[in-house]
Amino acid sequence: MKDGLLLELFASLPPTARQEFNLDRGQTAFLQGDNTLGMYGVISGKIQLQRHTQAGVVIVIHTAHAEGSFAEASLFSDHYHCDAVALETSRIIRYDKKAINHRLATDPDFAIAITKRFAMQIQFYRRQLELIAIGNAKERVFAGLVEGMLKSDIKTFASQIGLSHEAVYRALANLVASGRIEKAGRGKYLWNGAKK
Amino acid sequence: MKDGLLLELFASLPPTARQEFNLDRGQTAFLQGDNTLGMYGVISGKIQLQRHTQAGVVIVIHTAHAEGSFAEASLFSDHYHCDAVALETSRIIRYDKKAINHRLATDPDFAIAITKRFAMQIQFYRRQLELIAIGNAKERVFAGLVEGMLKSDIKTFASQIGLSHEAVYRALANLVASGRIEKAGRGKYLWNGAKK
DNA sequence: TTCTGTTTATGATTTAAATCATCTTTGAAA
DNA sequence: TTTCAAAGATGATTTAAATCATAAACAGAA
Incomplete structure (x- = not known):
């Protein structure tokens, strides 16, 4: 915190x-x-x-x-x-x-x-x-992103939201594939509505 | 709370x-x-x-x-x-x-x-x-018990600790089998060290 | 007392995430 | 500028919990 x-x-x-x-x-x-x-x-x-x-x-x-x-x-x-x-x-x-x-x-x-x-x-x-209670990696990662919790590296982010980093990478790839978020560089992701 | x-x-x-x-x-x-x-x-x-x-x-x-x-x-x-x-x-x-x-x-x-x-x-x-972070149903249920969170019914307890009630029943049965807790009646469980 | 709904409980199956493994990229230090 | 460590990324396999299904125990209402 x-x-x-x-x-x-x-x-x-x-x-x-x-x-x-x-x-x-x-x-x-x-x-x-x-x-x-x-x-x-x-x-x-x-x-x-x-x-x-x-x-x-x-x-x-x-x-x-x-x-x-x-x-x-x-x-x-x-x-x-x-x-x-x-x-x-x-x-x-x-x-x-x-x-x-x-x-x-x-x-x-x-x-x-x-x-x-x-x-x-x-x-x-x-x-x-409430975030941890989301029982689904994809939605949890998305919510974490929206909450602005991905500040530095993905491993830290992963442990903060209670997932393995692999699960997070996969969820991110999945979210990008379905167009809900955008990849803005190595380890950087934006969701529609996030300021650049 | x-x-x-x-x-x-x-x-x-x-x-x-x-x-x-x-x-x-x-x-x-x-x-x-x-x-x-x-x-x-x-x-x-x-x-x-x-x-x-x-x-x-x-x-x-x-x-x-x-x-x-x-x-x-x-x-x-x-x-x-x-x-x-x-x-x-x-x-x-x-x-x-x-x-x-x-x-x-x-x-x-x-x-x-x-x-x-x-x-x-x-x-x-x-x-x-910290409780939710315990990534193992058995240990989580045990910790929840020790924390005194099983006050009324098991379904409520289950949702409080973020598990399905089935998983909780199984964990309880398992903990009883391994002697770490004791069954004190229908839906009532005590761990060694809990006052009657 | 029977009916009904709920909680407890357990078995079978599915599923999603953890784990293990591998490889690439990158950045910093030697 | 090579070397190395760490992060990013993805594939394969395992595993634990969710889900689905069923049934007994019990509580309360009719």
Whole structure:
């Protein structure tokens, strides 16, 4: 999710309320049960949130990539409900819970800004879920294209929409053949109605 | 998503800021481009948000069911970016944008409460996405069980986790056979570690 | 109590996507 | 300017889930 605004939004927090960390693969930002210190942004790398059930079953809650964020809900609870594990070498930034809550309660502009950002994330995830729910590679690829999700390479696009890259290539070829989209160069596709 | 708290959260808004509507199948709460009046809660029925692109392509953004909400992001924009169409006879409630924004800016408790609710929704959708990403019926069903998503009937459960009900029945039988879960009656299953 | 509809459940068949394999194109580094 | 790695692209094969079909269990209405 595009999160460039996260840094911007939290830039106004006092410097003491922002702390950066490097994590090696396997290291954790926090563990289930730890006292909550704040929410996090991912500068680079990949952080996975995992919950452990009584019987030792591990459930993946979320995987946050560069520019993403995680543990927002921890702002409103005393303990983290999951582990945050680095899947690869990562750089993350923690935004202090108390500072955020204080700003939230005293700065209307900040309250509105953070609510807006959260609302937009909700919107994004809902779209994503509806997209994934399209049970047909061709239509899913088309919808993904229309949504503007093919920004860089097709493999990234493929994993975003939950398909193998081969399936995506085939769907794209198929859509071109049936005239619903147009090939505009290696790995570039336009649908009728997309601005050049 | 469990949204019982939405009504509670917005109960403190002045009565004039809440308005209920009935929609027949096919009727709309608003159309793309309309001036935004507020966000909505669904009391009963099913509302689908659809975006229309230049070339007339329809993209489903979200489908809100009873107890759910929609158009949160409209609180922060002037025009709706999609249509809200009733897929069946529905009763909905609109929460006035100005009233919410006013409360957000003047009532710290309200600001915190709404931010919390949004954060929890984000959490919910992320979990949902990770669940759907499990590309294997058996493991997906198991994860869904562990997540406590099998509350009433299996067909509902199946559609929530994006599988046919047959696939779910088979996965359940398979999980029972391999001893990972236990059958506790018709349509009732427990996994090791679930409280009775 | 019987009828009816729905949910649970399982078997058979089809199908679409994953996987595996191969080859081309391209761009960057040696 | 050759070499190499990665992305793009497509073909062949396998596989898992959807679909279609059927039936038992159950719940509620007549």
